[in-house]
Amino acid sequence: EVQLVESGGGLVQPGGSLRLSCAASGFIFSTFWMSWIRQAPGKGLEWVANIKVDGSDKHYVDSVKGRFSISRDNAQNSLNLHMNNLRAEDTAVYYCARLVDGNWFDPWGQGTLVTVSS
Amino acid sequence: SYDLTQSPSVSVSPGQTASITCSGDKLGDKYAFWYQQKPGQSPVLLIYRDTKRPSGIPERFSGSNSGNTATLTISGTQAMDEADYYCQTWDSSTRVVFGGGTKLTVL
Numbered sequence: 609e610v611q612l613v614e615s616g617g618g619l620v621q622p623g624g625s626l627r628l629s630c631a632a633s634g635f636i637f638s639t640f641w642m643s644w645i646r647q648a649p650g651k652g653l654e655w656v657a658n659i660k661v662d663g664s665d666k667h668y669v670d671s672v673k674g675r676f677s678i679s680r681d682n683a684q685n686s687l688n689l690h691m692n693n694l695r696a697e698d699t700a701v702y703y704c705a706r707l708v709d710g711n712w713f714d715p716w717g718q719g720t721l722v723t724v725s726s
Numbered sequence: 727s728y729d730l731t732q733s734p735s736v737s738v739s740p741g742q743t744a745s746i747t748c749s750g751d752k753l754g755d756k757y758a759f760w761y762q763q764k765p766g767q768s769p770v771l772l773i774y775r776d777t778k779r780p781s782g783i784p785e786r787f788s789g790s791n792s793g794n795t796a797t798l799t800i801s802g803t804q805a806m807d808e809a810d811y812y813c814q815t816w817d818s819s820t821r822v823v824f825g826g827g828t829k830l831t832v833l
Contacts (some may be wrong), residue, residue, distance in 0.1 A: 641777040643822075652813050653761075653769065655822035669822040703768060712759040712814070714780065 610634040610715055612704045617720030624694050624724070628718055630687040630704030638662075638682040641707035644689045646700035646717070654700075657689065658707060672698075692725045728817035730825035737831045746801040746828045750793060758796035759814040762790055762807075762813030763827075769812065773798060800830075808832045 610645035616628040628644070644656040657668045657678040666678050677690040687704055701721050731749045738744040748758060760773040771780055773789035776796065786801045796815075800807055813825040 629814075645824075652827040653763075653814075653824040655824060658820070658822070669821075685732075703769075711757060712771060712774045713817070714774075716770070717769040718768055721796070 610699070610706070612715060612717035614702065614704050614720040617702065617722045619723045619725065620694055622695060622724055623726050625690070625692045625720060626694065627722060628668045628691070628702055628704075628722070632687065632706070634654065635706070637680075638649045641677075641685045641710060642680060643705045643707050643713060644678060644687075645703045645713065646698075646722075647703070647707055647719075648697075648700040649722040651700075655704070656719075666680040692721070694722075697722050698722060699724045728815075728821075730813055730815060732811075732813060732825040732827070732828045733764060735786050735829045735831065737833055738803045740805060740832055741802055744803045744807070744832075746797040746798040746800075746811050746830065748798075748825045749794050749797075750823075751792050751798055753815060754792045755789075756815045758789065758791045760787075760796075760798045761814065762809045763812065764809045770805050772811070772814065795798075802833055803830075805832050821828045 613631045618655045620626050638647040643658045659666050659678045663680050673694045679688045701719040704718045757775050761769040763769040764771045776791040777789045788799045790797050800810045810827045812827045
């Protein structure tokens with residue numbers, strides 16, 4: 609069974625940092641692009657970042673460029689999101705998702721909540 | 727930037743057909759994807775590449791995409807279909823866009 613399990617969320621002060629992780633299992637992790645997608649409380653979905661199979665290519669939504677960094681460890685089947693200089697508007701549930709055929713997201717993890725507040 | 731527009735809410739009676747639309751400039755020239763999100767749960771892929779249904783998704787869910795509008799159709803809507811529905815496409819080869827979501831109420 610394909611499974612994605614996120615961890616690392618929590619409460620952080622504005623300007624602080626946090627590292628999210630996603631543990632993948634049930635598929636050959638190193639052959640899929642991977643993504644982070646977030647959802648602010650009561651709001652819609654917002655794509656955050658993608659990373660290529662070998663980590664050599666990364667893409668970000670404009671609002672996080674220069675603050676967030678996506679990375680992966682294919683040996684450990686893990687995906688990470690390093691978040692710096694966090695803002696209140698970064699408060700959201702962050703989902704890890706597998707990018708299939710470079711087009712659609714399937715499956716999604718259960719999400720981890722990041723709250724940025726003083 | 728590229729935007730996808732969805733109606734905030736749609737209501738349907740049980741057993742009837744629900745249509746949820748997603749509009750974007752020349753969206754028909756791109757692929758559209760649809761996700762279902764029930765309260766407190768993660769999104770689930772419903773439709774990929776405009777019309778294709780993953781295994782395990784009921785046949786009552788179907789998709790189309792032409793011109794500026796992609797449509798998710800739910801035939802014989804059931805109470806369990808009450809959820810938020812999101813469309814998705816690609817603005818460029820590197821930028822993902824989601825619609826704002828449509829809340830489907832079955833009443």
